[in-house]
Amino acid sequence: MVEFIVNWVAFTPVFAVPLMLASIGLIINERAGVMNLGAEGIMLVGAFAGVVVYIESGNILALGTLGAIAAGLVVSALFAFMVVTMRLNQVVAGIAIVFFASGLTGLIGNPWTERAVEGFTKVDMGVLSTIPVLGKIVFSQDLMVYASVPIVYFVWRFLHRSIPGMKLRAVGENPQAADAAGVSIDLMRFGAVVTGGALVGLAGGYLALAASKIWVEDMTHGRGWIAVALVIFARWRPGRAVLGALLFGGIEALIPRIQAVGLAVPQYLLLMMPYLVTLAVLTYVGLVSRTGSGAPGALGLPYVREDRR
Amino acid sequence: MAHALQMTDIVKSFDGRMALDRAEFAAEWGEVHGLLGENGAGKTSLMNVLCGLYRPDAGRMSIDGVEHRIEGPSHARALGIGMVHQHFKLVQPFTIAENVMLANPQTSWRKGIATVSEGIARLSDELGFEIDPAARIDRISVAEQQRVEIIKVLMGGARLLILDEPTSVLTDEEAARLLRTIQALARRGTCVILITHKLREVLAHADRVTVMRGGRTVATVDASSTSAPDLARMMVGDAPVDDTEPGQSGPVRLQISDLTARRDDGVSTVRGLSLTVCSGQIYGLAGVGGNGQTELAEVLMGVRAPEVGRIGLDGSDITALHPKRRRALGVRNVPADRSAYGLAQELSVGDNYASTRLGSGAFGTMAWVSRRTIGARANAALEDFEIQGATVDTSVRLLSGGNAQKLVLARELHGEPAVIVAHSPTHGLDVRACAAVHDHLRAARDAGAAVLLISEDLDEVLNLSDVVGVINRGAIVGELARPADRHRVGELMLGHA
Numbered sequence: 001m002v003e004f005i006v007n008w009v010a011f012t013p014v015f016a017v018p019l020m021l022a023s024i025g026l027i028i029n030e031r032a033g034v035m036n037l038g039a040e041g042i043m044l045v046g047a048f049a050g051v052v053v054y055i056e057s058g059n060i061l062a063l064g065t066l067g068a069i070a071a072g073l074v075v076s077a078l079f080a081f082m083v084v085t086m087r088l089n090q091v092v093a094g095i096a097i098v099f100f101a102s103g104l105t106g107l108i109g110n111p112w113t114e115r116a117v118e119g120f121t122k123v124d125m126g127v128l129s130t131i132p133v134l135g136k137i138v139f140s141q142d143l144m145v146y147a148s149v150p151i152v153y154f155v156w157r158f159l160h161r162s163i164p165g166m167k168l169r170a171v172g173e174n175p176q177a178a179d180a181a182g183v184s185i186d187l188m189r190f191g192a193v194v195t196g197g198a199l200v201g202l203a204g205g206y207l208a209l210a211a212s213k214i215w216v217e218d219m220t221h222g223r224g225w226i227a228v229a230l231v232i233f234a235r236w237r238p239g240r241a242v243l244g245a246l247l248f249g250g251i252e253a254l255i256p257r258i259q260a261v262g263l264a265v266p267q268y269l270l271l272m273m274p275y276l277v278t279l280a281v282l283t284y285v286g287l288v289s290r291t292g293s294g295a296p297g298a299l300g301l302p303y304v305r306e307d308r309r
Numbered sequence: 310m311a312h313a314l315q316m317t318d319i320v321k322s323f324d325g326r327m328a329l330d331r332a333e334f335a336a337e338w339g340e341v342h343g344l345l346g347e348n349g350a351g352k353t354s355l356m357n358v359l360c361g362l363y364r365p366d367a368g369r370m371s372i373d374g375v376e377h378r379i380e381g382p383s384h385a386r387a388l389g390i391g392m393v394h395q396h397f398k399l400v401q402p403f404t405i406a407e408n409v410m411l412a413n414p415q416t417s418w419r420k421g422i423a424t425v426s427e428g429i430a431r432l433s434d435e436l437g438f439e440i441d442p443a444a445r446i447d448r449i450s451v452a453e454q455q456r457v458e459i460i461k462v463l464m465g466g467a468r469l470l471i472l473d474e475p476t477s478v479l480t481d482e483e484a485a486r487l488l489r490t491i492q493a494l495a496r497r498g499t500c501v502i503l504i505t506h507k508l509r510e511v512l513a514h515a516d517r518v519t520v521m522r523g524g525r526t527v528a529t530v531d532a533s534s535t536s537a538p539d540l541a542r543m544m545v546g547d548a549p550v551d552d553t554e555p556g557q558s559g560p561v562r563l564q565i566s567d568l569t570a571r572r573d574d575g576v577s578t579v580r581g582l583s584l585t586v587c588s589g590q591i592y593g594l595a596g597v598g599g600n601g602q603t604e605l606a607e608v609l610m611g612v613r614a615p616e617v618g619r620i621g622l623d624g625s626d627i628t629a630l631h632p633k634r635r636r637a638l639g640v641r642n643v644p645a646d647r648s649a650y651g652l653a654q655e656l657s658v659g660d661n662y663a664s665t666r667l668g669s670g671a672f673g674t675m676a677w678v679s680r681r682t683i684g685a686r687a688n689a690a691l692e693d694f695e696i697q698g699a700t701v702d703t704s705v706r707l708l709s710g711g712n713a714q715k716l717v718l719a720r721e722l723h724g725e726p727a728v729i730v731a732h733s734p735t736h737g738l739d740v741r742a743c744a745a746v747h748d749h750l751r752a753a754r755d756a757g758a759a760v761l762l763i764s765e766d767l768d769e770v771l772n773l774s775d776v777v778g779v780i781n782r783g784a785i786v787g788e789l790a791r792p793a794d795r796h797r798v799g800e801l802m803l804g805h806a
Contacts, residue, residue, distance in 0.1 A: 161418050178411065182382050
């Protein structure tokens with residue numbers, strides 16, 4: 001039993017980190033007032049690009065990771081062009097991105113499909129990794145797990161303890177006020193979408209190179225959507241997003257564990273669990289948050305300066 | 310000598326409608342300059358051009374004789390131009406210090422907050438404000454938010470301060486205090502531009518006045534050498550008449566007893582309120598904003614459930630009735646927030662007019678709505694209520710405040726209303742539209758309706774009401790028959806009894 005739990009906890013970060021990075025990226029987007037429902041698509045492109053660059057560069061992990069980030073940048077720049085520059089409906093544009101990404105990676109992805117990659121490997125910390133329990137949970141993760149800690153901290157610090165971060169939040173809460181204060185709404189939103197998109201792309205790349213270690217069509221399986229829900233659960237706060245990601249990562253990590261020990265639980269019920277929990281969590285948030293959801297005031301609303309009311 | 314500020318031949322149009330048509334404006338350092346005009350006269354548009362929010366189609370502008378082309382809000386700010394908008398440009402979940410810092414860039418977060426907080430403390434001392442820089446905007450009153458706006462602008466180094474309808478959200482007391490502050494600022498050399506449509510304010514507190522009408526400048530005069538009737542004539546072309554015939558009250562129609570209701574944050578704002586309004590009577594509810602008026606209006610509309618209490622209509626209990634049932638019984642609402650409760654902005658005039666009676670069968674069946682009937686009825690209403698510049702198909706979003714309110718009235722007063730709850734029905738309207746709204750409410754009263762007028766505009770309450778009730782901390786603290794004594798009402802409003 002102890003071994004089961006240790007294994008489970010030790011496996012959680014690999015599943016939690018993609019959700020964490022994606023929801024942190026989305027928080028950057030949404031704090032600037034842009035609702036990015038394209039997360040699923042951006043993650044997918046990130047996963048694809050990560051694997052392709054990794055394989056084609058001769059298994060250079062750093063390049064694969066950068067490839068995922070770059071893909072996230074490119075696709076979210078397209079999204080930003082649609083919703084920030086052209087002021088299209090953010091929901092529609094986001095969903096279009098999902099279908100576009102799924103179609104594109106499916107179309108050109110064949111040569112790289114189902115080629116197992118080594119990807120991220122556990123960091124060997126020598127003696128530390130052999131400590132019972134802690135060694136396995138804390139000191140035998142891969143680099144990205146460790147890197148995600150400063151990433152989250154940096155994003156929190158940026159959003160809540162820096163002046164550009166304050167401007168970004170002002171743009172998401174009240175663009176009229178930010179505009180009058182001399183902040184360029186379009187620039188700030190474009191920057192937020194692209195930066196957040198890069199993190200979402202990285203999340204996808206990590207998912208392919210660390211969790212599944214393979215590229216399969218539509219392999220993100222709704223994790224982008226779960227990240228969207230996680231942002232709501234987290235009330236747009238990075239710290240709470242980490243908690244949420246750990247919760248969901250834990251559930252995902254549980255699935256292969258249960259199968260590994262051979263418990264007779266219907267497979268489809270297991271696979272459904274993350275989505276069931278998403279529903280439960282959103283319902284819970286809806287029930288508890290009577291004082292408002294904490295959503296940025298201008299979330300999802302394109303900003304037009306000379307709008308007369 | 311060159312003027313401190315001079316704007317010449319400013320033109321600005323929106324979707325083909327001329328908001329500014331070769332407008333002129335000049336002001337000097339150290340004066341309070343009133344900018345007077347009806348709604349839609351172009352006052353705010355002109356000042357939005359000045360502060361860089363709108364880019365003019367044509368026109369020139371100079372400060373101290375030096376010509377400038379203002380590229381945007383930050384450019385305007387660099388030139389020392391600061392504006393306090395009617396809708397405050399404050400970020401609600403931010404603290405006061407953060408809001409001030411947003412508008413006045415600092416180099417680092419921690420040092421910035423410290424510097425800004427210190428500046429806020431110093432300035433509020435000078436101006437006699439009491440402000441806690443760490444308080445969040447959504448937790449402070451409107452008057453306090455306005456002070457934050459002023460401080461924000463002054464800390465940005467503004468020498469030219471524009472205030473857009475600053476007193477419309479304030480009580481008499483708060484307004485007087487603000488106007489004194491403004492005069493003190495002008496004595497320090499600041500040029501203060503006061504956009505308003507309140508004649509009394511301008512006459513008492515401005516040095517000079519510029520009057521605008523229809524996007525053009527009518528004249529600039531010294532406040533000391535003009536009079537209210539003169540200014541009013543310049544504003545509207547003709548002086549508004551004030552008819553004040555009292556109503557003939559009949560039996561009790563609306564009876565509210567021991568009503569208690571909570572605000573969204575759980576605080577009880579209506580506390581044991583009781584009042585009765587008779588047929589043929591206008592009951593004016595005077596009070597400082599935030600004493601429960603909003604919640605009372607919402608409870609009467611049926612969109613907020615009371616904690617305890619009873620609402621009676623013609624003797625029967627309607628406390629628990631759905632808004633639709635209330636409407637069927639003749640309860641009508643003129644909500645304070647037109648854009649949220651009164652009208653659907655993106656729908657047409659006709660659709661908005663028909664919206665509350667679609668179920669009644671007046672415009673066809675459930676499956677087949679007759680657009681022709683809607684068009685005909687709405688057209689008649691447009692004429693009856695003198696809603697100009699709109700057709701049945703015009704999107705409501707494009708209506709001016711006055712016309713939008715008249716449309717609400719046209720819909721709500723249709724048929725034989727039993728009770729009319731009018732909350733700040735003339736807020737933000739110009740003199741002529743105000744008079745029209747008042748006339749319609751009086752006509753409804755004379756037809757036998759019980760009118761509950763909830764207003765923060767004391768003049769309106771005193772002018773219109775047959776009975777004045779004063780609400781303070783969620784309860785009626787006094788009722789005065791017409792003609793009510795202004796000072797007594799003021800005492801009750803501000804007292805803490």
